[in-house]
Amino acid sequence: MFKKKEQSQQQTASPPSPPPTSTIQQQQQVVQQPPNIPIQQPAQKGSMFKGSLKVKAQPPLTQEVQQQQPLPQTYQSQLVQSQSNSDVLSPESDAYKQQYNQVETSIIQEESNIEQKIEVKINVDEIKKKPTGFGFLKKKQPEQPPPTDESLQEQVESQMIYGIQVKQNQVQDANNLQEQIQEQSLQSNYSPIQNKDHSFNDDQNKQLQKQIEQNEKEIEQQQLLQQQQLQLQQQQQQQQQQQYQQSKLQYQQQQQQEQKLFQSNSPLKNNFINKSQNNSNSMNSQLDNSYVKQHQMIMDELEYFQSEVNKKKAQIYIAQQEIEKRILCYQQKLQDCNSRLTQLSIEQQVCVQQEQFERAEEIEQCLKQIQEKITQIDNIIKQEEQQYTKLQDEKENLRGEEYPFYQETEQRLEEIERLHIKYSDQYRFEGQNQIKKLQQHIEEENERVKIQQIHTEIDSKHLDEEEQHLNQIMDNQTKEYRIEQDQLISKKSNLEQEIAELQQLLNQKKNELLKVNVDLNSTKEKIQQVQQKFNLQLAKVQNKRTKLNDELNSLATERAQIEALEGDNLRKQNEYKNKLEYLAQQLESIKEKRNELIRKANQVPEQCQQELDVTFKYQEAKKASLEALRELAQVQRQIDELNYKRNMGQSQLHEILNKKSELQKKLPKMIDDKAQLVQNKNFKGAAQINEQIKEVQRQISQYEEKISENQNLETQILKEIDEIEDSFLTKQHQYQQLQQNTEICRYFVLELKLQEIQQIDYFGLSQLTSDMKNELEQLFNKYQDLIYANRKISTDNVDQIQDHQQEADIQVIQQEYQQDNSLETGQQLNNQIEEQQIEQNYDLVQHQQQQHKEDEIEMSEEQKQIYIEEQKQLYQEIQQQMKQLEDQVQDYAQKEQYEEADQIQQEVDRLTNQANAIQLELKQKFNIDSLIAEEEQN
Structure with a gap:
């Protein structure tokens, strides 16, 4: 692995090869240059050359002539050498060469002479040959990757662009020449040689037009070739795509066969599994980081599975919410129909009593329609509830699919984690070995260079001593001559001064000066003769010094190479450290994902059980509330019927009283008429009136009987109403409690459902969550205290469970919660026993208090202390009972048996009053402030 990294680093360190477009442009520039331009020879090894070269060149030839004339052999070799220099040279050569050649040509055309300016810039970094100790640093020649479709297409596009540029340049040149020709033609009107210039310009125009046509033909041919190349490339790409699709189909078929094998229980499956295990074992021996792709594939599968499950859950929650809304709407319609049914049934009874049979028949038809509508609504509600249960079952099935999938994914991630740890350990081991070897080699090279440096320093000292010794000998032998030379020089200067000062003695001094010059020359010759004797030895010393300087320079380069090698070593150590940190982070992320999957897999059965418990509790409470509501509606219907009967009786009573009052008003007049007829001796008329009076009195007596009957019936109805109202109030109170319990259960159901929905990442749940939050807020504001009480009880239980074996206690609590209904009778018996114990304790306390009050008159100090201790013990017992x-x-309260809880709470209040009474007595009589503080101190 480290070898691969070294090769990749060496490849990155080597100078990049020039792109193919640059080589094409250079060749085309070379083709356009005339052949008689002198070619710049490549620089020798180690040379550094920068400069500009101006060469007189002939006028440019046409493109046909350039194509016909072959390129010089030296220039072809230069092209080959430039192409070869673009690659990295082999390490077996004497030196590495990295050259970047840039040739800039600018052609300036004039009428007769064309001066071509060529600027050649060559940068050569010469690297000395490495010593034998650095053999491990030899660079391999990087393998040139095969040309891809994109590179070929770039080459073709660059060629097209270059052709267009050439064409544009040619058109511009032609336009410039035409402008020059026009100017010359204008000037030729005033020149005597107009005809000759005109013919010469015509010839030039013809030649230019021919060149332009030929260039256009060549460009068209190049474009055709480029189009053919593009078509070939497209065909190759299509073939590659077909091959890729075929291989993809084959891979999918293999995967399908593998899935079929895994789903079956045949011996072929076992063979396949064994084979895959053997392959995995063989791959583990040559471990690499291919498991990263498997990890990515697992995470993609997990993300896709979670997104699909979240999508299905979101759809189920939305559908359930819609069903709940429809059920509420249908229940409201059902209540309206029931209330309408009661009203029509009462109205029908009234019509029957009043003998309005036609109206009663119409009401009967309406009642049948309403009853049919009620049955239809009941059937619809049942269908909606069935659909709701189906969705709930579908959600449970999804959770059932989640649990094994999470377990399987967790196992696969566990295998990935194992491979990751193994790969990290292997990478750490190999990296440490490589770094140790590299550090050892660096230390060896440092020791070798130090020793060589010491030897060169010793040799340098010896050479300095030898040179100093030779200089000393030479100085000793030339000492007399140098003294004489100094004297003559001083004398010469004095004479010159005298000549300058005394021009009169010029002729005399000239002779002396000639003589002195002759003597001076002779002495110089003697000095030179002596120096020539030592020149050979000094040359040898100088050669040794140059060699020593070369060796010092090579040592400096080696030292620089060692420093670069140390830098590479530090960089590799940093890369190694960063890679280990990255691997540790990746391992941590895999562990976190595994723990998350384990937590999710463990939460699935808990969530299912919790949702089942909460939903079952809510459904039972809802069913009980609906049953109580039906009973309450039935009682209300009875009360309405009795009130209607009472109102009808009161109306009949008013009618009878009105009739009775009318008859009582008629009776005195009839008596007066009868007396008048008797007085007039009209006994027959008096007999008729007497019969009428008797009939009126009989009707009055009948009305009085009906009045008494109505009054008795009203009293009976009032008694029945009072009795039914008592049961109505109890049922109403029971319904309110059940409805309250139902809404609290509804709060916990919505809270649990909202928690699950918030964990789902799906875009269509915003409206559902907002509706659920609004409903939760309303319920919380309405039943805040009860919700806190239930939540506190549940959290206390959870804390106790977490302290003592969570899973076992959770199962026991769930079983006890499921068996609450079957243990109600046993709990009632326990409540009765506890109440009896409380009553007995209360009687004992009262009896003891009475005895203490009787004995309080005559108590000594010891008796007071005993009494105080007894009261304290009694107070502590009361506190324990409380x-x-x-x-x-x-x-x-946790089991929602609020009546029993209320009874026990009353007993607790009674015991608190008793404890407060004991504390007050001890404070007033014995000055004991507080028993609670004493308990805390004890």
């Missing part, structure tokens, strides 16, 4: 009863209150 704690036990408070625990029972919490248990009953």
